[in-house]
Amino acid sequence: MIDRNATIDGMQVSIHADETVLEAATRVGVTIPTLCKGRDLSPEGGCRLCLVEVEGTSRPQAACHTKLADGMVIRTATDRIESLRRDILDLTLSAHPDQTFDASSPQTEFEELLAQYDLHRSSYPDRAMPATLDQTHPYLRYDPSRCILCRRCIDACESIQGQFVFSIESRGIQSSLCYGDDDSFLDSGCVACGACVDRCPTAAITDIDRIARVKSDRVTRTTCGYCGVGCQIDVRSRDGRITEIGGAKDAVVNRGHLCAKGRYAHAYQSADDRLTQPLLRNGEHLEPVSWDEAIDWVSTRILSIGKRWGPDALGVFTSSRSTNEAAYLLQKMFRGIIGTNNIDCCARVCHSSTALALRTVTGTGAASASYEDIELAKCIVIAGANPTEAHPVVGSRIKQAVLDGAKLIVIDPRRIELAEYATCFLPLRPGTNVALFNAMAKLLIESGQVDVRYLEERVDGWSELEKFVEGLSLEQSAQTCGVAPDRIADAAQILGEVGPALFVHGLGLSELTQGTESVMTLCNLGMLTGSIGKPGAGMLPLRGQNNVQGNADMGAMPNLVTGYQSVQDSGVRERVGSIWNATIPTRPGKTIPEMIDAAAAGEIRGLWIQGEDVAQSDPNETHVRSALNNLELLVVQELFLSETAQYADLVLPAAGALEQDGTFTNGERRIQRVRAAVEPPGQARPDWEVARNVACALGAHWTYSCADDVMTEIAAVAPAIFGGVAFDRLGDDGLQWPCPDRTHPGTRRVHESEFIRGRGQLICVEHIASPEHSVDGFPYLLITGRVLEHYNVGTMTRRTPNRTLRAEDTLEIHVRDAAREGIVDGSRVDIESQWGSTNVVAQVSQRVQPGHVFLSFHFPETHTNRLTGPQRDAKSNCPEYKVTAVRLRTPETQSPPA
Amino acid sequence: MQAQTLQKIEALFEKYPQKRGALLPAIYLVQAEKGHVDSDAARELAELFELQPVDVWEVLTFYNMFYTAPQGRHHVYVCTNLPCSLRGARSLLKGIESHLGVHCGQTTADGRITLGHEECLGSCGTAPMMRVDGEYVENLDLVEAKRVIDGLD
Ligand code: SF4
Ligand code: SF4
Ligand code: FES
Ligand code: FES
DSSP, X not given: OOOOEEEETTEEEEOXXXXXXXXXXXXXXXXXXXXXXXXXXXXXXXXXXXXEEXXXXXXXXXXTXXXXXXXXXEESOOHHHHHHHHHHHHHHHHTSOTTSSOSXXXXXXXXXXXXXTTOSSOSSOOOOOOOOOBOOSSSEEEOGGGOOOOOHHHHHIIIIIOOOXXXXXXXXXXXXXXXXXXXXXXXXXXXXXXXXXXXXXXXXEEEHHHHTOOOOSEEEEEEOSSBTTOOEEEEEEETTEEEEEEEOTTOTTTTTOOOIIIIIOOGGGGOTTOOOSOEEEETTEEEEOOHHHHHXXXXXXXXXXXXXXXXXXXXXXXXXTSOHHHHHHHHHIIIIIIOOOOEEEGGXXXXXXXXXXXXXXXXXXXXXXXXXXXXXXSEEEEESOOHXXXXXXXXXXXXXXXXXXXXXXXXXXXXXXXXXXXXXXXXXXXXXXXXXXXXXXXXXXXXXXSOHHHHHHHEEOHHHHHHHHHTOOHHHHHHHHTOOHHHHHHHHHHHHHHOSOEEEEOHHHHSSTTHHHHHHHHHHHHHHTTOTTSTTOEEEEOOSBTTHHHHHHTTOSSSEETTTEETTOHHHHHHHHHHXXXXXXXXXXXXXXXXXXXXXXXXXXXXXXXXXXXXXHSSSHHHHHHHHHTOSEEEEEESSOOTTGGGOSEEEEBOOGGGOOEEEEOTTSEEEEEOOSSOOSTTOBOHHHHHHHHHHHTTOOOOOOSHHHHHHHHHHHSHHHHTTOOXXXXXXXXXXXXXXXXXXXXXSSSSSSSBTTBSEEOOOOOOOOOGGGSBTTBOEEEEEEOOTTOOTTOTTGGGSTHHHHOOXXXXXXEHHHHHHHTOOTTOEEEEEESSOEEEEEEEEESSSOTTEEEEEOOSGGGOGGGTSOSOBOTTTOOBOOSOEEEEEEOTTTOOOOO | OOHHHHHHHHHHHTTSSSGGGGHHHHHHHHHHHHSSOOHHHHHHHHHHHTOOHHHHHHHHHHSTTSOXXXXXXXXXXXXXXXXXXXXXXXXXXXXXXXHHTOOTTOBOTTSOEEEEEESOOSOGGGOSOEEEXXXXXXXXXXXXXXXXXXXOO
């Protein structure tokens, strides 16, 4: 066998396929300086700083561009090379005004190089070009006088974020970085992900946190508290204040990447109006009390309501933003001590239909796939999700996968950003997914483009489905969903030819009267194409909030105790009851919408709401507010005096995601550590601690001294999926459940060899229109949703400079409709449904289809949810946020409804 | 952009294997219509070509015969590349600057002339030279240059 070796600086180096000299040198610990090649970026080859001597060639070669080959003898730091490098740096320096860079106290990569080569002033004539600092953006700064035109930012923006913001304008000595077409940074297409900031070697592009950077005294690795992607972050702090957040470079979830929320929107943490002490109602006012008083008061109230009206007069909403440990303890307290199953979390109002559908047809309600399947996928179907805004880091991974050649089918009423990248875009009428997916199933089956072997070996209901789709008319389905039959056929063909596919889906499927059916019929497509359980394929619902998956996992559901174990099952009640030393009630509990109805009807007397702003986020706002008003006892655990907290009798100040220990579980079932980076302000307390203290006041003997103790119990209560989960095993990247024992590595893909329920189930179900689809006098369909800059009800992001990026919710309306209604961009419009009305600013756009309007719900003054009504998915109770019949009036026209 | 220009641009598309190949001639057409191509026009082109606006801007600013700001009625561009410079182009340019009262790169207050300099125009044998709109004026001295310039309307 011939030895395949090369030498770098006298060291023997093995040859790896496709490795460059630079990569090989880095691997063996030899540093070669680079300017234009940045971390995770492709070699640009422009700066020539990485030059090395290759024996046998007369000219030096660029290490970043030269592949290491057998027998090569490389020298990385000869006198000639070092003098060339110094000269390159000297020339580069000449293009910048004196004093721009400080080699005596280097702060940036470039300054470190200058220091290393002892270059303080250029020996060449000054050729600096005039430059103006761009400070238009609330987070980002561009200082052209520091830009060395290495182009790292261009590559980072394109190949990591997929945003294409930058280019070089002009040429020669006049070349400069430009963004957009002569825009300011603020007006450019920048989405403030910070990828360029992370890579700029000179801090020409930087951000306000880095400019204000002080030496941090602590770096804490933790999990981002915004969306369900679950990015790993490094939080820098000094003297108990957060100074900067960066993406953890080695994290499997985000590989160092972040979005505008995770990286920059942390000012809420130290906002002036954070709650810092318990507040007890005294008539009209909420007055500060001590924790002892608060706990004493609330435990007495709970006991007396329980005694007088029975335990089912009490209920709890756990918070999808809080930790698994907090959710677990609250449901344990309500089940085990108070004695009710009235426990739910906001998963009810987002993905409850998804979870129910997936559980019914596959055996588990969570994602079958992992985020890493995005890069492996040949075909991605996005249905009712807008990842680049609501799950930006996953959104950018999808973009990169598509730029690398994956086929993309986008199914959404709105022309979301990813529709621009789509091979096929199906802009359906909101709430007609079942019709569309059935039509696609019909086309797949009738063209024989199904995975016969997979269906025979693993799935039930194939022949029934075959018969069912025979009776469907493609034309009629096409008409129902408002998409041309040809387009549907195109999509089915791509799916049939390129599948298995990865199905990325969101609330656009679940928040419908046919939410559960929408997801089930999407699963039909998943099974027909043999996708579920395969690499680069499967079902990947994008979970909304950071720990909404975890809340469901922990048993914050009326019918299921921790680990999806049914409270109806006496074996479960006995086993869990014996660990808890308590009796678990059999009576089924109520869901959030049911509890709200029951509160309005006076059946529920006391509610504990942990970090959820139902008065803003839940549908039919007027009804919700009157229900809250009707309560005898409302306890709210919050960061701020939210809309809901204003109705409370007792407000408990909570610790935020950056201030407590525990775990969050992301949308790919990954349980990751949350670590306190700073102390909570004032007397704010971690949620799990509050639950423990209240439980003790209610008479329990809970002795947990840290979140770790709670997790140990969770593992014992639900061994089938959490048995092997313990803090000492979670490390940097956590574990994906199911993880049944301590030697189990966690589960990347569920249903790999067989479905959890044994065989997968195909479902035959017809499209049924929502009552909102045709309401006389309300000609438009309102879709509600999210925008990139804000998160949910905005309590956190509205208290950050993200407010400058987006200051209000706007009503997107199609140009044609706007013209007909006499609505101009930026004008105010009255919008009215059968359930309520509000007044908003119009944004004339082509993102929505004619006949549809879109409104987000991030600002309380918008009152989006006055418009949404009482319609729910019958099976899961998930409200219909995505279809509401509305009409519009402008103050000028007051046009009568069509 | 006028419908006529749009039509001409669309007719260009089929001549190129890829749509974006037609970008340079399309920029010429827009410039012929408006005299310059500003950022709004760049955005329109980007939409038409299904490119990012920044990609159009990059091309537009790379070539010095495309203008992003309004120009004078006439272009006077003096070649200042090496052969022309050896034959006095730099002092010629200085002379024209003071004659017109503007710096190189500027337009006279009456909007009559934009003065600029150019790299080699391939007419070194007759250096120094300048380009007046589309025409070459060669074997120049300052007197001749002034005469030509003063003759422009
Ligand atoms: S801004 Fe920074 S990263 Fe971008 S080209 Fe200039 S120096 Fe390089
Ligand atoms: S912050 Fe992100 S989106 Fe904005 S310019 Fe930099 S890389 Fe591009
Ligand atoms: S790093 Fe290799 S040429 Fe710039
Ligand atoms: S140098 Fe002036 S024309 Fe060539």
